[in-house]
Amino acid sequence: MPDTEEFVVTPYEVRGRVDYDRLREMFGTQELTGELLARLRRLAGGELHPLLERGIYYSHRDLGALLDAYEGGRPFFVYSGRGPSGPLHTSHLAQFDLCRWFQERLGVSMYIQITDDEKYWSRAGLSREETVRWGYENLYDILALGFDPKKTRVFFDSRSIAALYPLAIRVARKIPYSSVKAVFGLEPSANIGWIFYTALQSVPAFWPSWAEGKPVPCLIPCGIDQDPHFRLSRDIAEGLGFPKPALLHSRMVPGLLGEAAMSTTGSSADNALFLDDPPAVVERKIRNAFTGGRATVEEQRRRGAVPEVCSVWALWRTRFAESDERLRQVTDDCRTGHMLCGECKGMLLERVHRFYREHEAAREQAKAWAEGAIVTGPPAGAGV
Amino acid sequence: MPDTEEFVVTPYEVRGRVDYDRLREMFGTQELTGELLARLRRLAGGELHPLLERGIYYSHRDLGALLDAYEGGRPFFVYSGRGPSGPLHTSHLAQFDLCRWFQERLGVSMYIQITDDEKYWSRAGLSREETVRWGYENLYDILALGFDPKKTRVFFDSRSIAALYPLAIRVARKIPYSSVKAVFGLEPSANIGWIFYTALQSVPAFWPSWAEGKPVPCLIPCGIDQDPHFRLSRDIAEGLGFPKPALLHSRMVPGLLGEAAMSTTGSSADNALFLDDPPAVVERKIRNAFTGGRATVEEQRRRGAVPEVCSVWALWRTRFAESDERLRQVTDDCRTGHMLCGECKGMLLERVHRFYREHEAAREQAKAWAEGAIVTGPPAGAGV
Numbered sequence: 138m139p140d141t142e143e144f145v146v147t148p149y150e151v152r153g154r155v156d157y158d159r160l161r162e163m164f165g166t167q168e169l170t171g172e173l174l175a176r177l178r179r180l181a182g183g184e185l186h187p188l189l190e191r192g193i194y195y196s197h198r199d200l201g202a203l204l205d206a207y208e209g210g211r212p213f214f215v216y217s218g219r220g221p222s223g224p225l226h227t228s229h230l231a232q233f234d235l236c237r238w239f240q241e242r243l244g245v246s247m248y249i250q251i252t253d254d255e256k257y258w259s260r261a262g263l264s265r266e267e268t269v270r271w272g273y274e275n276l277y278d279i280l281a282l283g284f285d286p287k288k289t290r291v292f293f294d295s296r297s298i299a300a301l302y303p304l305a306i307r308v309a310r311k312i313p314y315s316s317v318k319a320v321f322g323l324e325p326s327a328n329i330g331w332i333f334y335t336a337l338q339s340v341p342a343f344w345p346s347w348a349e350g351k352p353v354p355c356l357i358p359c360g361i362d363q364d365p366h367f368r369l370s371r372d373i374a375e376g377l378g379f380p381k382p383a384l385l386h387s388r389m390v391p392g393l394l395g396e397a398a399m400s401t402t403g404s405s406a407d408n409a410l411f412l413d414d415p416p417a418v419v420e421r422k423i424r425n426a427f428t429g430g431r432a433t434v435e436e437q438r439r440r441g442a443v444p445e446v447c448s449v450w451a452l453w454r455t456r457f458a459e460s461d462e463r464l465r466q467v468t469d470d471c472r473t474g475h476m477l478c479g480e481c482k483g484m485l486l487e488r489v490h491r492f493y494r495e496h497e498a499a500r501e502q503a504k505a506w507a508e509g510a511i512v513t514g515p516p517a518g519a520g521v
Numbered sequence: 522m523p524d525t526e527e528f529v530v531t532p533y534e535v536r537g538r539v540d541y542d543r544l545r546e547m548f549g550t551q552e553l554t555g556e557l558l559a560r561l562r563r564l565a566g567g568e569l570h571p572l573l574e575r576g577i578y579y580s581h582r583d584l585g586a587l588l589d590a591y592e593g594g595r596p597f598f599v600y601s602g603r604g605p606s607g608p609l610h611t612s613h614l615a616q617f618d619l620c621r622w623f624q625e626r627l628g629v630s631m632y633i634q635i636t637d638d639e640k641y642w643s644r645a646g647l648s649r650e651e652t653v654r655w656g657y658e659n660l661y662d663i664l665a666l667g668f669d670p671k672k673t674r675v676f677f678d679s680r681s682i683a684a685l686y687p688l689a690i691r692v693a694r695k696i697p698y699s700s701v702k703a704v705f706g707l708e709p710s711a712n713i714g715w716i717f718y719t720a721l722q723s724v725p726a727f728w729p730s731w732a733e734g735k736p737v738p739c740l741i742p743c744g745i746d747q748d749p750h751f752r753l754s755r756d757i758a759e760g761l762g763f764p765k766p767a768l769l770h771s772r773m774v775p776g777l778l779g780e781a782a783m784s785t786t787g788s789s790a791d792n793a794l795f796l797d798d799p800p801a802v803v804e805r806k807i808r809n810a811f812t813g814g815r816a817t818v819e820e821q822r823r824r825g826a827v828p829e830v831c832s833v834w835a836l837w838r839t840r841f842a843e844s845d846e847r848l849r850q851v852t853d854d855c856r857t858g859h860m861l862c863g864e865c866k867g868m869l870l871e872r873v874h875r876f877y878r879e880h881e882a883a884r885e886q887a888k889a890w891a892e893g894a895i896v897t898g899p900p901a902g903a904g905v
Contacts, residue, residue: 254686254690257690257691257694258690258693258694261694265687265690265691265905266904266905269905295686295687295690295905298682298683298686299682299683299897302638302679302682302686303649303679305714306638306641306642306649306679306714307641307649309642309712309713309714309715309717310641310642310645310712310714311712312712312713313709313710313711313712313713314698314707314709314710314711314712314713314716315709315710317713318709323698325697325698325699325702326697326698326699327697327698328693328694328695328696328697328698329693329696329697329698329701329716329717329719329720330689330690330693330694330717330720331693332698332713332716332717333693333713333714333716333717335713336713336714513683520650521649521650521653521679
């Protein structure tokens with residue numbers, strides 16, 4: 138659990154100015170090399186998702202072996218999840234965008250876990266009704282990104298427990314409390330649900346193997362802060378007869394107020410663009426967002442601004458630049474002082490508003506098939 | 522957790538010569554007074570179950586308030602459970618015998634929990650297949666005691682998790698790991714399933730209240746060694762909006778080899794009469810059982826024997842004396858030396874063999890309705 142003087146990254150906290158290369162070394166993950174990216178590009182028909190192309194995903198575990206198996210005719214599946222404590226914000230979309238891309242390009246299945254139980258256990262202020270309600274709201278937002286109803290299944294923990302529990306029983310026996318304390322820092326005062334929860338989070342990574350009675354490789358795209366969660370899943374996988382899940386790690390998207398991650402825990406709601414923010418709020422947040430601009434217009438025209446520290450540039454880079462060419466242009470115009478922050482924000486806002494409008498329509502369509510995607514029972518014939 | 526020089530009693534261990542009155546004081550439970558027994562007798566139509574009449578049940582929590590409510594027109598339900606690690610032995614029947622009596626005499630509903638998950642978590646040597654198989658075997662034995670199919674419902678944990686989990690989520694948030702450590706002595710090396718489990722064990726005590734949307738009182742007959750389990754349930758009940766379950770505590774039935782309880786954990790299988798023992802094994806075990814007899818026939822004829830320390834007398838007292846008159850006679854004949862141990866064992870064996878024969882037939886009938894008694898989903902309209 139990296140905790141240096143400069144930055145802290147755990148599954149429950151991101152603080153300070155994160156040195157991502159150093160973090161990768163501390164976690165002991167592998168670099169997402171140009172060679173691996175080239176392989177992915179080839180398999181995907183000649184293109185990479187912008188999040189890969191632009192280096193947001195930068196680290197992995199066992200991606201090479203996963204692609205070996207894929208090329209050998211053994212398809213994998215992607216798995217990602219969401220703890221429903223409130224509305225999604227735009228940076229939550231990175232992992233799901235990438236999953237959708239894998240589904241579209243490689244035809245793989247997607248499993249989404251909605252952890253309404255875990256959020257109730259880990260956030261004392263949330264009611265059950267709230268975590269369930271946010272679970273559905275978040276699920277609609279995720280499905281609206283364009284997942285294929287025929288290849289997408291959902292574990293909504295409290296609704297899907299009959300499907301998950303038989304496997305969770307086996308997983309839980311492999312994990313002592315001492316591991317949970319070491320990995321997540323959960324003290325003895327933590328409630329026993331929260332402590333148990335990591336077993337349930339591992340289950341989807343193994344579920345298709347259990348259902349099909351043969352090893353089905355799993356790929357989990359996640360923020361690198363979530364690596365410890367799945368390191369635990371990897372540690373126990375083989376003892377249960379399942380393949381270790383492969384991981385793809387992203388950098389965290391910085392918050393609009395200049396914080397290390399677009400989190401809203403313990404900080405202002407203005408730090409993030411929520412998917413349920415009305416247009417005027419979106420506009421206000423972006424207009425007020427922290428940038429890499431200079432103190433005066435004159436200075437910025439002369440010296441240019443600094444995209445690397447700018448939360449608006451991060452939005453261009455992670456989601457809203459429709460092409461690498463556009464990103465390059467925005468970056469150049471920023472760095473040279475040709476474009477000031479106000480103009481840049483205006484251009485970005487056009488794209489954000491358009492996304493929100495299109496997303497709203499897609500969300501209504503997703504509602505129609507969400508219920509049918511929820512898995513409510515164990516796979517037929519999978520045993521106890 | 523009483524742990525004196527003379528005896529130890531915890532939910533996972535009973536050792537030494539238990540002083541039951543002192544244990545009651547140490548646990549802080551109430552005495553099952555003659556007044557309460559008289560009240561029960563009246564409500565039950567003039568008779569008491571032998572386990573009550575003969576003082577096997579000797580302690581309680583809140584039984585008086587439960588009977589007040591019952592007399593005020595608010596029916597309670599009885600709840601008991603079994604961790605399926607192997608075949609039942611005769612002393613396991615005490616709690617279910619009493620439940621059945623309550624059902625028959627007071628018309629109350631019975632909830633049985635089969636904890637196939639917990640036994641997998643707490644016994645490293647057991648496979649899932651074994652705990653599930655024993656779960657069904659044990660369930661048939663329990664139902665065969667004469668429960669009413671119309672008023673008996675079963676939570677078979679791995680099968681009933683969809684029914685239990687919504688409530689378990691709420692219960693688990695109320696229980697810190699530190700409480701589980703204090704009550705059960707579960708160290709940090711214990712697996713997270715075992716730690717979580719106490720939440721699931723509390724759920725049936727609250728489930729009918731949840732299902733009906735109003736307080737439904739609960740009565741749990743159990744060995745006094747299990748009191749700590751349910752003390753935890755009682756501690757959290759009111760914070761969840763449910764009535765505290767009332768408890769009725771029994772003494773432990775001593776083992777055939779003279780141990781404090783008829784347990785088989787860490788001791789010989791000859792310590793207990795298993796319900797699947799063939800007649801010849803039953804006979805051998807009883808013939809070899811530890812008694813309160815004297816070194817020689819001559820001495821026993823002269824001084825008599827000591828029923829209080831005798832494992833065979835305990836069987837007469839807890840289950841096999843068909844009347845209090847019979848028990849009195851056996852006791853007198855033992856104490857005066859009129860009857861020697863061999864003769865006593867022969868008379869007991871007749872009754873034990875008969876019970877086994879009748880039980881086998883009842884068990885076949887129970888199999889026919891067991892599946893239908895298992896609750897597999899949450900109650901309609903009970904909320905999240």
